Amino acid sequence: MAVTFTLNGKPTTLDVDPNMPLLWAIREVAGLTGTKFGCGMALCGACTVHIEGQATRSCVTPLSAVAGQNVVTIEGLSSKAARAVQAAWRKLDVVQCGYCQSGQIMSATALLAHTPKPNDSDINSAMNGNICRCATYVRIRAAIHEAARGMEG
Amino acid sequence: MGEFAIGQGVPRFEDPRLVRGEGHYVGDIDLPGMAFGHVLRSPHAHARIRAIDVNQAKAAPGVLAVLTGADWQASGFGDLPVPGGLKRRDGAPLYRPPFPALVKDRARWVGDYVAFVVAETIHQAMDAAELIAVDYEVLPAITAAADAVAPGVPLVWDDCPNNICFVQLEGDKAATDAAFARADHVVKHRLVINRVTAASMEPRGSVGVYHPADGRYTIYTTLQRAHTFREELAKNVLRVPENKVRVVAGDIGGSFGMKSAVYNEVGLVLLAAKVVGRPVKWISTRSEAFLGDAQARDNVTEAELALDRDGNFLAVRVKTIANLGAYLQVGGQSFISNIGTLAGVYRTPALHADITAVFTHTNPVRPYRGNGRPEAAYVIERLVDLAADQLGLDPVELRRRNTIPPQAMPFRTGLTFTYDSGEFAQNMDMALKLGDFNGFEKRRAQAHQRGKLRGIGISNTIERAAAPSYEGAEIRFDRSGAVTLLSGTVNQGQGHETTFKQIVCDRLGLDPREVQYLQGDTDQVFFGEGTGGSRSATIGGSAFLLATEKILVKAKALAAHLLKVAVDDTKFADGIFSSPKTNQTVTINEVAKAAAAPARLPKGMEPGLVATAVFNLEVENFPNGCHVCELEIDPDTGQVEMMRYSVVDDVGTVINPLLVHGQIVGGIAQGVGQILMEDIRFDADSGQLISGSFMDYAMPRASDLSSVQVKSNPVPTPTNPLGVKGCGEAGCVGAMPAVANAIVDALSGLGIRHIEMPATPERIWRAINNSPGRAGQPAAAEPR
Numbered sequence: 001m002a003v004t005f006t007l008n009g010k011p012t013t014l015d016v017d018p019n020m021p022l023l024w025a026i027r028e029v030a031g032l033t034g035t036k037f038g039c040g041m042a043l044c045g046a047c048t049v050h051i052e053g054q055a056t057r058s059c060v061t062p063l064s065a066v067a068g069q070n071v072v073t074i075e076g077l078s079s080k081a082a083r084a085v086q087a088a089w090r091k092l093d094v095v096q097c098g099y100c101q102s103g104q105i106m107s108a109t110a111l112l113a114h115t116p117k118p119n120d121s122d123i124n125s126a127m128n129g130n131i132c133r134c135a136t137y138v139r140i141r142a143a144i145h146e147a148a149r150g151m152e153g
Numbered sequence: 154m155g156e157f158a159i160g161q162g163v164p165r166f167e168d169p170r171l172v173r174g175e176g177h178y179v180g181d182i183d184l185p186g187m188a189f190g191h192v193l194r195s196p197h198a199h200a201r202i203r204a205i206d207v208n209q210a211k212a213a214p215g216v217l218a219v220l221t222g223a224d225w226q227a228s229g230f231g232d233l234p235v236p237g238g239l240k241r242r243d244g245a246p247l248y249r250p251p252f253p254a255l256v257k258d259r260a261r262w263v264g265d266y267v268a269f270v271v272a273e274t275i276h277q278a279m280d281a282a283e284l285i286a287v288d289y290e291v292l293p294a295i296t297a298a299a300d301a302v303a304p305g306v307p308l309v310w311d312d313c314p315n316n317i318c319f320v321q322l323e324g325d326k327a328a329t330d331a332a333f334a335r336a337d338h339v340v341k342h343r344l345v346i347n348r349v350t351a352a353s354m355e356p357r358g359s360v361g362v363y364h365p366a367d368g369r370y371t372i373y374t375t376l377q378r379a380h381t382f383r384e385e386l387a388k389n390v391l392r393v394p395e396n397k398v399r400v401v402a403g404d405i406g407g408s409f410g411m412k413s414a415v416y417n418e419v420g421l422v423l424l425a426a427k428v429v430g431r432p433v434k435w436i437s438t439r440s441e442a443f444l445g446d447a448q449a450r451d452n453v454t455e456a457e458l459a460l461d462r463d464g465n466f467l468a469v470r471v472k473t474i475a476n477l478g479a480y481l482q483v484g485g486q487s488f489i490s491n492i493g494t495l496a497g498v499y500r501t502p503a504l505h506a507d508i509t510a511v512f513t514h515t516n517p518v519r520p521y522r523g524n525g526r527p528e529a530a531y532v533i534e535r536l537v538d539l540a541a542d543q544l545g546l547d548p549v550e551l552r553r554r555n556t557i558p559p560q561a562m563p564f565r566t567g568l569t570f571t572y573d574s575g576e577f578a579q580n581m582d583m584a585l586k587l588g589d590f591n592g593f594e595k596r597r598a599q600a601h602q603r604g605k606l607r608g609i610g611i612s613n614t615i616e617r618a619a620a621p622s623y624e625g626a627e628i629r630f631d632r633s634g635a636v637t638l639l640s641g642t643v644n645q646g647q648g649h650e651t652t653f654k655q656i657v658c659d660r661l662g663l664d665p666r667e668v669q670y671l672q673g674d675t676d677q678v679f680f681g682e683g684t685g686g687s688r689s690a691t692i693g694g695s696a697f698l699l700a701t702e703k704i705l706v707k708a709k710a711l712a713a714h715l716l717k718v719a720v721d722d723t724k725f726a727d728g729i730f731s732s733p734k735t736n737q738t739v740t741i742n743e744v745a746k747a748a749a750a751p752a753r754l755p756k757g758m759e760p761g762l763v764a765t766a767v768f769n770l771e772v773e774n775f776p777n778g779c780h781v782c783e784l785e786i787d788p789d790t791g792q793v794e795m796m797r798y799s800v801v802d803d804v805g806t807v808i809n810p811l812l813v814h815g816q817i818v819g820g821i822a823q824g825v826g827q828i829l830m831e832d833i834r835f836d837a838d839s840g841q842l843i844s845g846s847f848m849d850y851a852m853p854r855a856s857d858l859s860s861v862q863v864k865s866n867p868v869p870t871p872t873n874p875l876g877v878k879g880c881g882e883a884g885c886v887g888a889m890p891a892v893a894n895a896i897v898d899a900l901s902g903l904g905i906r907h908i909e910m911p912a913t914p915e916r917i918w919r920a921i922n923n924s925p926g927r928a929g930q931p932a933a934a935e936p937r
Contacts, residue, residue: 033181034174036406038354039439043847046354074174086172093164093811096819097646098171099355099406105172124856131847133354133407134646135822136815137855 005066008032008076018064023047025063026073034074034102038131045130048103049073055110055126074102080151081112088146096134104130108144117148155727158659159875162811165651166665167644176404179358180436182373187360188217190425190435191278192418193268193285194444195260198294198514198840199307202258202267202287209284210270215277217429219285220269220421222257228424230254233415234389234483239319242509247319250310250512252480254390254420260289261309261479262514263842264444269421271429275436294514294840298476299453301511309479309512318477321489321508324568329505332468336459340540346528347910348451348476348833349826351521352852353645355406356437357446361422365430370423371399375406377413378683379643380625383675385483390420395675402673405645409823410520411446412645413685414482418445443845447485448833449521451476452528458536464546466501466555468567471532473508478517485518486510488525491617493569494886497533498577498613498777499555504568514840516833522823522885524686526616534612534890535907538897542906548894549585552613553578559868570617572775574868580779580801581613587862588781588799596783596796605785607796608899612890615777618687618879623769625681626696628657628704630762632749634742636661637669641681642693644672647881648812649689653697655808656875660701661741662728679765687776687879690808695873696768703764708744711762714755715739715747774870776878778802780821780891786899791918793829793896798861800887805878806869813880814863820884821861826853828892828910851911902926 002015007030014029021040026032026049035058038046042057049058050072051065077086085108088094095101104127111118111126118126123141132140157163170176207219233252240246255266268285272278293307300306301316309316333339360373370391376382383400387393405412418435425433437445452475459467477485492506523530537555541548556577557564565571585591593609600607625641638657642649649672654665671677684693705725712730713720716739722732731738739747747753748762783797800817807813830851834843844850869876889910896912897905903926908916921927 032174034176036178036355037180037436038356039847041439041846041848044354044439044852077173089172090164090168093162093168093815095165095168095171095646096648096815097353097355097407098167098176098404099178099353101171102174127855131354131852131854133352133409133823133852134815135819135853135858137822137853137858138818138860139815140855 003063003067005068006070008072014063016063018062020063021059022061022063022066023058026058032073032075036099036102038100045103045107046100048106048130050106050110053110053113055107074106077109079109079113082109084147084150085109085112088143088150092139092143092146094136094139094143096136100130100132104132104140108140111144112147112151116151118144157655157665159655159808161809163651163655163809164811165648166654167648167650178355178404178406179360179373179375182360182434184360184362184432187432187434188271188273188429189275189278190269190271190422190433191275191282192266193270193282195263195265195267197260197289197291198263198296199292200260200289201292202256202260203290204288205268206286207268210281213277213281213284215273216270216281217273218271218425220255220425222253222255225253225255226257230420230424231389231392233417233420234385235481236483236486239321239486241317242320248310248313250480254417262516263840264516265479266417269425271425271433296513296515296835296837296840298451298474298511298513301513302474302509309514313512316511316513318481318510318512319486323492324505325503326505328503329468329470332503333457333459333470336467337462338460338544340458340536340543342456342536342539342907344454344456344532344535345909346450346452346531348448349521349831350443350446350448350833350850351409351411352442352850353407353409353411356439356442357412357416358436359419359422360432360434361426362432363423363427369397369399371401372419372423373401374419375412376402377408377643377645377685379673379675380641380681381683382415385415386419390415391423400675402643405643408645409522410524410685413484414447414519439847440845443842443850446516447482447519448516449518450528451518454532456532456536458540460540464544464551464554466499468503469495469501469533471495471506473506475508475510476513476515476518477510478515479512480517482517482519484520487520490620491525492529493566494526494616495529495533496566496568496570498557498615500557501555502567515835520685522820523882526882526886527824527889530612530614530886531889531893534614535893538894539906548611552581556613573870573872575615575775575777575803576866576868577613577777580777580803580866583864583866584779584781584799584801587801587864588783588797590781593783600785606788606899607785608895610782610891610893610895610898612780612887612894614780614887614890615775616883616886617773618776619691619770619773620686620688621770621773622682622688622692623767624692624696625679625765625767626693626700627679627765628700630745630748632746634745635667636663637671639671639678640693641678642672642684642689645684647689647816649693652690652694652808652812656694656697657701661704680767687881690877691774691873691879692768692770694875694877695770696766698874699766699768700764703766704762708741708762711748711754711758712739712744715744770873772872774805774872774878776804776880776883778883778887780887782891782895784895784899786917788921791914791921793912793917795825795857795859798859800861800863801866802863802883803866803868803878804880804883805867806876807865807867808877810865816880817863817884818861820882821888822853822858824885824888825858825892828889828912830911830913832911
């Protein structure tokens with residue numbers, strides 16, 4: 001049974017098992033590999049995408065759940081918050097190995113879309129589900145504050 | 154000196170693609186006709202395999218092949234490499250267990266490799282694996298290092314008595330024992346370093362391809378040292394010359410030592426590719442990462458420090474039992490090469506280490522950020538704090554009294570190494586200032602008012618980086634005058650591209666934004682080794698420096714010819730050749746273009762502007778620094794909160810402070826993780842892994858790390874032309890003792906002198922409630 005939804009702004013129909021986790025539908029059927037597998041149990045955040053603007057773990061979301069919905073992956077990020085986040089990430093040299101960063105950026109962008117001026121506590125609650133083994137957390141925090149300032153201009 | 158020069162905090166050139174999801178990791182590889190492999194792993198820590206029936210699995214939908222230990226043995230492929238060279242206590246060679254990619258008759262840990270199923274899809278392979286009937290006879294298992302040598306315990310290898318693989322003795326035993334005999338004070342403690350796992354966010358993976366026409370193999374995989382990997386794989390497993398093997402690493406999502414082995418799956422995807430005639434892909438799940446990845450640390454040390462009545466260190470003596478796991482991977486033994494860092498930054502004249510390495514029914518153990526250095530630093534720096542407590546001395550003063558002064562450099566320590574440089578006392582002074590050590594007692598009193606226990610911990614640590622070895626680098630100007638750099642090192646997040654571009658572009662006056670960078674492909678990179686042990690800036694960087702010198706020799710000769718002046722009259726600065734004898738100039742890019750036109754060359758000059766260099770490092774370097782950790786403990790819950798963390802590091806010449814600080818902070822987080830929360834735990838009876846998911850294995854998260862202040866006190870080393878000291882592991886080395894000392898300091902008012910790692914809230918809560926300071930409270934025993 002095919003599932004139709006909007007992927008990165010484009011109407012998309014994927015004719016696969018609707019129980020397939022969204023992560024694998026995006027990566028292996030739609031061919032967008034920017035979203036990463038980390039644990040398959042919603043414990044690490046590497047697979048985070050936006051569904052209707054909400055940061056969501058795609059590894060535990062069945063494809064059927066996004067029927068008719070708006071899904072954005074790292075490849076489709078284009079909002080003001082996203083541009084500010086990616087610019088701050090580069091300026092503050094956040095990234096190390098890069099593997100978790102798609103998920104970090106998706107979580108940070110969703111946070112800023114809802115909370116344009118987050119405090120450290122907001123950042124902790126939005127970002128605690130995203131593990132970074134290189135421990136770029138200190139710079140992620142600084143970059144979110146930087147991006148928030150960038151969005152004002 | 155431009156905006157990209159050595160010393161500038163240049164934002165990474167790797168990042169534009171990584172922040173857009175354009176990284177290319179092994180999991181992203183999709184080759185035409187690719188099949189998928191799945192490993193059937195032993196569910197038992199120790200079992201005899203009486204029989205394996207794969208018939209049903211072979212008949213399952215989509216299945217292309219099912220390989221067992223018997224197939225592996227008959228394949229003509231060799232077993233995985235096993236290191237040698239060490240000895241047991243009686244002088245006999247170390248025990249070298251066989252290391253087939255699939256076991257035949259005995260499984261030795263929960264996760265050991267029993268069969269490999271290849272199918273059209275990964276789910277078909279997984280489903281078929283469930284149809285393999287393995288007749289196991291479950292045997293008793295041993296998982297704890299300290300118990301492994303006891304008489305009568307289960308043996309991992311039947312012909313390896315007491316499970317002892319090798320014994321390493323280091324230092325002067327007679328001098329050490331004599332110093333202990335005359336010491337005024339002896340401080341002793343048993344220190345347990347728990348087992349942890351690297352848990353890189355990118356799991357391991359491999360895609361194997363066999364090219365029958367020319368008998369060549371290609372492996373796309375996660376690794377650290379592409380050329381060394383090719384050597385081990387070609388020689389031991391594939392049994393072909395190295396030119397028959399292409400090793401390709403794309404972006405690597407963290408490794409920390411873990412991915413540096415030739416793992417079983419590498420041999421399996423290549424054999425499977427040969428058998429089924431298609432590319433075969435295997436990607437680890439997270440559960441498999443816990444069950445199959447090599448793990449780390451896991452040793453128990455009886456440590457002693459001898460002092461005279463004035464608090465001078467006379468000697469250090471350690472007896473360690475180190476867990477190797479069930480097999481001996483190449484590198485699994487390499488922690489012994491860092492034992493010398495037990496000397497710390499102190500003048501201690503005599504040291505002796507007695508290390509027994511044992512097999513257990515657990516995952517193999519291999520290097521993990523520090524590889525023996527954090528353990529050594531933890532032992533010596535905990536001993537110093539324990540000594541200060543026992544003798545009633547100030548831990549800062551005790552350190553200061555024993556610290557090697559800069560004027561003593563080069564300083565030959567009492568154990569193995571000769572330090573070349575370092576301002577150890579100054580590091581400590583700077584770090585204490587950075588952490589406002591003098592204001593601590595006030596903050597402690599304020600915390601007490603809030604019902605919190607506040608502690609401060611110091612570690613003065615040193616580590617060994619860049620063990621002597623070589624690395625390759627190539628600078629390739631093309632016909633358009635543009636430049637490509639190729640390195641034998643392999644980045645796993647450190648930022649090699651940025652670092653090497655800074656080194657080369659600084660010298661050659663190039664714009665790094667216009668330079669391409671390549672690594673990790675043995676068909677493209679002419680020669681090299683790879684990354685590990687904090688070696689890449691030192692050795693890979695020096696190789697690029699050497700290559701720039703070669704480029705400049707030729708480019709200068711050609712520039713002089715183009716400018717019609719003598720070579721000696723030609724100058725080079727900021728990418729431009731000039732001469733006082735002419736008002737003409739020529740850029741290095743123009744020289745490169747001319748080098749591609751034979752008619753423009755001086756007679757006899759070879760066309761092209763390309764240089765390869767192999768830098769051979771003869772002496773390692775010793776990054777050092779001081780960490781000051783301040784934290785608070787909630788006595789009602791045992792929860793630790795990091796309040797302040799200050800580091801002064803000496804990693805020699807800083808090529809890029811942004812990258813160095815990122816490495817230091819990342820290392821600190823892994824040290825903090827081990828001391829506070831991370832724990833690989835096996836059930837003592839069954840040998841089952843208990844902490845096998847991110848639900849059970851606690852990882853440091855955003856809220857666990859407060860801001861970290863990092864300041865550099867660089868003392869360039871004379872041991873390499875750049876003056877750099879490795880920075881990849883230094884943070885982890887310093888953090889373990891600093892955090893542990895801070896926790897004990899916070900609890901010291903209750904009479905608590907030590908706490909084992911990980912100091913989880915439960916463990917701290919129990920320690921508080923069992924402490925002399927809480928006498929009369931109900932006792933709470935710690936569960937095993």
